[in-house]
Every structure is written in structure tokens, then in C-alpha cells.
Amino acid sequence: MLTLHTAPLLRTGPDAPPTAGAAVAVRADRILAVGPLPELIEAYAGARVRRWPGTLGPGLVHDGPLPAADSPRERVHALLRQGATGVLAEHVADPALRAAVDRGDLRVLPAAVASELLPGGRADLAVFDAEGACLVTVVAGRIAHRRA
Template structure:
């Protein structure tokens, strides 16, 4: 099912200035399109729409050890609450931690690569408010965290 993710501002890559009037179209686990909201709503009038407050952008890369918590699952969940959708393999030596990361569908990278929103890329998104608090995390097209 196609889903159009809309927020007041969209950032395609870390460090980019967020721009208004843009949206991301997601199908399954891939980004189908990134572009002007008016064009995407005209071209895909029947899709499910998710409207978020804040700035929509690519999920974050966590490039250090995972946060401490009582269980591997809680360590992964702490990342999802921050908008993290990718981690570095070097920090996953513990097999139980690696299993928890794999179950969550977080992207495991051999080296740090800046995340971007681009057509045919994996649908890893995050929405942050003006204070930087993560409101929503989408991993491979699935909402895995939503702030209450």
C-alpha cells in the first residue's frame, strides 16, 4: 500500500535546509517519490496520507555504542525513540544485541553513510519537532515509534 508522508517541512539529507510544501511517497519498504506535495497528491489521489507536525527527514545513523538498558530490545527501542534507523556493525558484537537489531529491521552498515531521502531508497524516515524531539520513526516503511 502506498502512503504519502507529509509534514510542514522536509529535509532530504542531514544538514540540508528544511523546505516547505514537500512530501515523501512510500510503497512497502521503499521511497517511491520525494517532491512537491501538490504534484504528489494529484498523481496519487487515492493513497493513504499521514500528516505529521515538525520536520520530516531521513532516519538518523547512530555511530556509537548503543544506549545502555536492561535488555537488548530496550537498547534498540531507545534508538527508535530518537529517530535512528541505522547503526554501525562495529557496535553489534554481542549476538543478542545483533539479534534485537535484526528483528527491528534497523539498517546495519559497515561504515558511516549519510542517510538521504531519495526515490528507490529504503523508506527510513523520522519526524522531529522544533526542539529536536523525535515524534515518529519509520523503518523500512513501517511506523516503529510514535510519541504519544
Template sequence: MLTLHAAPVVRVTPGDAAPLHDAAVAVDGDRIAAIGPLAELRETYPRARVREWPGELGPALVHEGPVPDAPSPRERIHALLRRGATAVLARHLGDAELRAAAH
């Protein structure tokens, strides 16, 4: 089912200097179908479910470097989450315990 994720502010890129206001992200399954003003997306996708979120929506932050050191694999993953990362490149999840903690 196509869903419009709407928010007062939508950032298209990290650190976007000109975010969209009263906008939405149209998501179909696991893919972004469109980004734009909420009113326009409602017209384009009249049967879409609408989820309204407070604050800002923005792109995922991918951690591109090695996973920080910490006492346990779980704490290493939590260190990334505290930094705002939502994804890690697979090549940095070398050992099985670290991969398990990330899933």
C-alpha cells in the same frame, strides 16, 4: 499500499539548509517512491493514503561507529537512540546480546 507522509517541513538530507515546505514523502512498501511538494504528489498518486505529521520529516540517522559503552546491552542501544540514531551498521553489533537488544 502507497502512502504519502506529509509534513510542514521535509528535509531530504541531514542538516538540509533548504528543506521543502508543505511537502511529502511517497512510500511504497519499504521503499521511497518520491519526495516533493504535497500538492504535486497528490496529483501523481491520487489513490495514495495520506498521513499528516506535525513538525519535520527527515532522513534516518545511521550510527557508523562503535556502540557506546553502558552497563547493559539495552542501555547501549538506548544511548544511540538518545543521540538520534535510527540505524546501526551491523558490524558494530558483534555479540548476540547486543543484536537482541537492537531488535
């Protein structure tokens, strides 16, 4: 399904300036386009529009040990609540933890790299409120965490 994700502000990268009135067009696990919401609505007529509060941007890469929890699944969910869509391979060497990360479809990276929202890139997004709390995490185009 084609979805337009939008928020009052959008950052295409961690150091990119915020843009008002922009959106990200997503189909399956890929970003189709990033641009002004009115243009994307016109280009992708019939797309579902998800309007989020806060600032929309790329998902984070968690570069330390995963948070402690009772199970590997809960440790992965703790990352999703932080807006992380990727982890470093060195921190998921345990087979049970790696399996939970793989089931969650998080990217496993050899080194920390800044993510960007680019056409053709994987649809890993996160929305943060003004205080920096994660409201929504989208992993490979699907909503994996949504704060109530």
C-alpha cells in the same frame, strides 16, 4: 499500502535546506517519490496521507554504543525514540543485540554515512520537533516509534 508522509518542513538530507509543503511517497519499504505534496497527491491518488508536526527527514545513523537498557529489545527501542534507523556494525557484535537490531529491521552499516530521501531508496524516515525531539521513526516503510 501506499503512504504519503508529510510535515510542515522536509529535508531530503542532513545538510539539505528545509522545504515547505513537500512529502515522501512510500510503498512497502521503498521511497517512490519526493516532491510537493499537491503533486504527489495527484500522482498517487488514493494514497493514505500521514501528516506529522515538525520536520520530516531521513532516519539517523547511530554511530556509538547503543543506549543502556534491561534487554536488547529495549536498547533498540531507545534508538528508535532518537530517530535512528541505522547502526554501526561494530556496536552490535553481541549476538542477542544483533538479533534485536535485525528484528527491528534497522540497517547495520560498516561506517557512518549520511542518509538521504531518494526515490528507490529505503523508506527510513524520522520526524523531529523544533527542539530536536523525535516524534516519529519509520523503518523500512513501517512506523516503528511514535511519540504519544
